[in-house]
Amino acid sequence: MAANSTTNLSQLLPLELVDKCRGSRIHIVMKSNKEIVGTLLGLDDFVIMVLEDVTEFEITPEGRRITKLDQVLLNGNNMTMRVPGEGPAV
Secondary structure, eight states, rough: OOOOOSOOOSSSSSHHHHHHHTEEEEEEEESSSSEEEEEEEOTTTTTOEEEEEEEEEEEEEEEEEEEEEEEEEEGGGGGEEEESSSOSSO
């Protein structure tokens, strides 16, 4: 029997699902008080990610701080959630 050419997303492993987001905007919630939004360039089996055109949102005692970065390398151990999409409003 031939393999189905369309992939059912509910049958993908979590890493495969994130891998399908390459080239798309992704919103990442970190274990610290930071949220990061950027375009996913790549990732490895340890969910170490490279993002470009990055906006970092950080909650500080003085209020919300927004930082723009060209590229960032993120360690998967420091992430709590990865969501396709733009993230919080600027």
